[in-house]
Amino acid sequence: MMLQKRLDYGFSGCQVPATLCFPKSSKRKRSARRKVENKQLCAIDLLATVAGELLSERENCAPSPQCNEGASGTNDTSKATAKLDHLCQKKPLKIEPFDQHSCNDTVLGPEVATKRQISCGSTEHLQILSPKDSGPASLLVKCGTERNLPASPKVEGDDLTGFQESENQMPGNGLDINAVGVYGMEDSLDLDTKPPALVSSDSSTEVPVCWNYLPSNSSLPKRESGMEHVVDRDDDDNSSWCTHLSTITNKACRPQCIGNHRVRKLSTLKYWRAAPNILKYSHISDYDTEKKRSLHGKKIYYTRQRTQRSYCKRRKLFERCLVSTSNGGMYSRNIPNLCEMGGIGVEAHHPCTAVLDTNDASPSQTEQSSSYNSVKLRIKSFMVPELFIEIPETATVGSLKQTVMEAVTAFLQGGMRIGVLLQGKKVRDDNKTLRQTGISCSDKLDNLGFTLEPNPTQTPPPLTSSGGPHFLCLDDAVEPLARILPGALSIDQEATDSAPQVVLTSSPVSDHEPIHSPTDTSSLDQTPADKLALVALPPVRIEALAVVPLHKPRHPEHVQRRIRRPFSVAEVEALVQAVEKLGTGRWRDVKLRAFDSAKHRTYVDLKDKWKTLVHTARISPQQRRGEPVPQELLDRVLSAQAYWSQQQAKLHAKPPAAEPCLLL
DNA sequence: TTTAGGG
DNA sequence: CCCTAAA
Structure with missing residues (x-):
């Protein structure tokens, strides 16, 4: 190795x-x-x-x-x-x-x-x-x-x-x-x-x-x-x-x-x-x-x-x-x-x-x-x-070629469909004329796009290539970074790191991020179908669809934007709980406490999520998008936010004051 | 590295 | 989520 x-x-x-x-x-x-x-x-x-x-x-x-x-x-x-x-x-x-x-x-x-x-x-x-x-x-x-x-x-x-x-x-x-x-x-x-x-x-x-x-x-x-x-x-x-x-x-x-x-x-x-x-x-x-x-x-x-x-x-x-x-x-x-x-x-x-x-x-x-x-x-x-x-x-x-071929082949086995996007919107009615x-x-032609979609009626392709020393897998929608390591190395460093970790809280947000082995079906909330459905991500609003040069991933030096991974309710719950406990200014601690094993959630992410949660809680339910967050959680968000901002104000008012107690 | 805040 | 300034 x-x-x-x-x-x-x-x-x-x-x-x-x-x-x-x-x-x-x-x-x-x-x-x-x-x-x-x-x-x-x-x-x-x-x-x-x-x-x-x-x-x-x-x-x-x-x-x-x-x-x-x-x-x-x-x-x-x-x-x-x-x-x-x-x-x-x-x-x-x-x-x-x-x-x-x-x-x-x-x-x-x-x-x-x-x-x-x-x-x-x-x-x-x-x-x-x-x-x-x-x-x-x-x-x-x-x-x-x-x-x-x-x-x-x-x-x-x-x-x-x-x-x-x-x-x-x-x-x-x-x-x-x-x-x-x-x-x-x-x-x-x-x-x-x-x-x-x-x-x-x-x-x-x-x-x-x-x-x-x-x-x-x-x-x-x-x-x-x-x-x-x-x-x-x-x-x-x-x-x-x-x-x-x-x-x-x-x-x-x-x-x-x-x-x-x-x-x-x-x-x-x-x-x-x-x-x-x-x-x-x-x-x-x-x-x-x-x-x-x-x-x-x-x-x-x-x-x-x-x-x-x-x-x-x-x-x-x-x-x-x-x-x-x-x-x-x-x-x-x-x-x-x-x-x-x-x-x-x-x-x-x-x-x-x-x-x-x-x-x-x-x-x-x-x-x-x-x-x-x-x-x-x-x-x-x-x-x-x-x-x-x-x-x-x-x-x-040569084996690289073979591997890629196998990957492509495996994917294509499931059959393909073509999706048509016009100005970012999917054209679903096949019977309409152009x-x-x-x-x-x-x-509008300039705003026309096409997508390849897996045929949902087909069984997912096998995750591993046959025979060869190489393994590959499809990125799944939820865990697009899935990977499978060859042979005995099917647990990578990250898995090794996170596996023995003890989650301090009963946080549901352990990191199931990469698929480390073909048999790893433990990811929460994800059915295999979800994983292989390439359109499984939540609907994404598409603004004006225009035509630009294909943005293939650029040089690796240009690290790409991370996958968007909406917080699950469970994660929100964990976040709220941690913030209630720790406050709004200690994101690193929040991370350590509740998301330690979720490698893909940084403390910045958590801070951002809290920010959006507060915002979400303040807007009307009709204006909210994405997976609905239980009102109870949002209420807790607001109260915790209010409490901790108050504490912060107090702190600023009289610096020598002791750190506020964790009342929640 | 973290925090805080704008984008 | 990204990007930064500032701490």
Whole structure:
């Protein structure tokens, strides 16, 4: 155990690339609409098809001659589906770790992980790739007049140079299976230093800005340049657009201005905060988080405020790297939480904006344009839920791949569903047309998001992978930081620490936080179904859903926001009891007394909770949200608050006075 | 590190 | 929950 460091990989989601568009099955005339609805796939179903195929074909993957010929123009989504099926069946997925610090998308070979500096406490990029050598994988579904342009090849060279070079520059390797260049949008916007944009001389193409400054232009073989050959002319009359199963870093390296709807320069600091749940590295356990904090200092996760003023060269180098990845895919923000398995970037293509904007046009107008009136969405990727993997440092990259594959496979066994979010609200009625739903206007398309959801009717996937030395588990909604350690090490330090601890009070708040073993079902209040339901968290209000670059967890240096973990009534009870006893100014003692074994509750948390409790108690019950706290408890909160604030006032009044007695 | 308070 | 200032 001592000799074998383990690698904790937190996956906030794997991205499964996909692109599709579909007709807007909505017309003014009811009959027409019915016709459309009957004949064409509902958008949601189509999405499900895509996702399902992408996710299920991994088993049956016959070699494919090619799947990369451009799709022929058609409005028929059944053809589109067929195309998707075709693609999916022929394209097994692969799991590849790659170097986040290089634009090469360098795929690691089967070397030992340690040789690649995939080391403990760091996070490496992982991605789900389209199959190697399968050619440009286009999931493009033709709609309207767009044509499929040459897709970019995926680079899978063995050149590890970038990686190696970066090793000394980075505070650590990021293992980030999440995808599209989300790194440091905010950073990028604020830094003056940007890598030179590498712009192709080919007017019809744009070569992404890449952070490794590899020479790149369109004349170079794309397989060497490691960049996508992006053709993107949304505004063309031809509505030409090219999509592909792009890889994560490829996305990350996309040019800054590739279309009005593609890139938003947003200060993601704001959105980061606005969508903490999806942004955070929530798979990292508190333990890990705290470990990191202690390692790097508690201020490391500030973004620019800090990085700008106080960081060393290494830091700057890192941020330089962030810059060029700043324009990753567009992703929905304010997705409720990662337990809904992340958002999916959606891009809107408007072949005929005028039509889209003429919802109030006369029927004839609408009718006339209806054939041209389709909704084109580009789903850059699907995300699978967070996974937590622990793997020996001596494990090979190959086994890492295998482990990740098993994790993904295990999850996918349960079946998937697609959720549609429009402006942050879940669209539940599958029978509505897109137009009825509002998925037709350009502005709303920007607010469209997709989630992958586990099929609730399926049995949860096994928590452990079969055979291998690696164990993995799904993050569950309540305990998103769950992890399972390999073999005999299934009790980690934290468990060891907390297990023998004696809770001073009969506090119900012992820390059941991480799942330390597959058999640990002792978590309070949680049924297994709850644990595996990725939407089990309490409903989260979603404000305006907008599109921002996918916030994949950023560099591990940027410790992510912690998971929100609402206090249970039992915890509130314990807190109230402790505060009654100790007062409102001794949060550390409160923590020790009542929450000592709840590692995820800090004294700051308790103080904050008390603050909110007091507030809750003072507002009307109608205004309260979340799990209702018994009025009796709230009353106690108020009285304790009153009492202790009075005591505090007395203390201030006459300092020499003795400490107030614990009357309660 | 803790506390206190604003965000 | 986060972030900080101040103790």
